[in-house]
Amino acid sequence: MTGDAPAVLRLGGHPVAEYVWRPELPVALSPRPYLHPVRTLGGLTVTDLMPLSHRHHLGVSVAVAEVDGANFWGGRTFIPGHGPAWLDNQGSQEHVRWLRRTDTHLSHTLRWVTIDGRPLLAERRDLSCRPAGPGAWALDFGFALTNTTGETLPVRSPAAHGRTGAGYGGFFWRAPSGHCQIKTRWGTGPETVHGRRAGWLTVLGDGWSLVFIPVGAETRADPWFARTRDYLGFGSALAWDEPLLLAPGATVARRIVTVVADGPVGTERADAYAAETAS
Incomplete structure (x- = not known):
């Protein structure tokens, strides 16, 4: 599945995440760079890769259901009035060049191309890691997409085509299967955050926690996608139920900080992580 050797993020000399920046994947999966495995400081893996039921789920990645008809999510495409269907429209995200590559910071440029090689978007992606207190570290994931065509590009989710609740597309984290609990400041359960905006979202798994924190006004304005069934x-959804229209030369930028922790993280601690990130 990997071409060139992954770039590895390390803290204290220990690997916490591997970034597969030039993967060898089937076209049907919409090939793109991804993080996997991502681990807690205690060594628990908190990502999943190409599970049998959803082969196109690739750890942590930027995955978009549709950009001007091209599928950058992988798998089937949702067609209004028909449903999901296999089309020869899967695009790919290709590494262009490294800007920075150290144990704690990865930065590179990419291009998003259609299945027939037509470039649509240029991207700059920045990934970094830092300690976040006892038993925890933070992954900072930022990306900026620029329309390189001479026409407006519509960015859509299946929900923008009428599939209720399927507003996914953007920063996406596939966690390992198993029992989990979703927490926000308003309560527990995916219904407290799915399709809503929130200053943080906590996922409590088997011995681990993830706290997702949007950074910046634009990212905070995006609804969350949360699925446990x-x-x-x-x-974090770029186009929840309406297309995002990207004019020629325009750029859309988003940034998510994810705290990866051993053990449970409560509401007060999640609030503190969000406050620390904001400062």
């Missing part, structure tokens, strides 16, 4: 997947 059939699989555990979480993301």
Whole structure:
């Protein structure tokens, strides 16, 4: 599945995440760089890769259901009035060049191309890691997408085509299957955050926790996608139920900080992580 050797993020000399920046994947999966495995400081893996039920779920990645008809999510495409269907429209995200590559900071440029090689978007992606207190570390994931065509590009989710609740597309984290609990400041359960905006979202798994924190006004304005039925997947939605229209030369930028912790994280601690990130 990997071409060139992964770039590895390390803290204190220990690997916490591997970034597969030039993967060898089937076209049907919409090939793109991804993080996997991502681990807690105690060594627990908190990502999943190509599970049998959703082969196109690739750890932590930027995955978009549709950009001007091209599928950058992988798998089937939702067609209004028909439902999901296999089309020859899967795009790919290709590494262009490294800007920075150290144990704690990865930065590179990419291009998003259609299945027939037509470039649509140029991207700059920045990944970094830092300690976040006892038993925890923080992954900072930022990306900026620029329309390189001469036409407006519509970015859509299946929900923008009428599939209620399927507003996914953007930063996406596939967690390992198993029992989990979703927490926000308003309560527990995916219904407290799915399709809503929140200053943080906590996922409590088997011995581990993830605290997702949006950074910046634009990212905070995006609703969350949270699914625990059939699989555990979480993301910040670029186009929840309306297309995001990207004009020629325009850029859309987003940033998510994820605290990866051993053990449970309570509401007060999640609030503190969010406050620390904001400062």
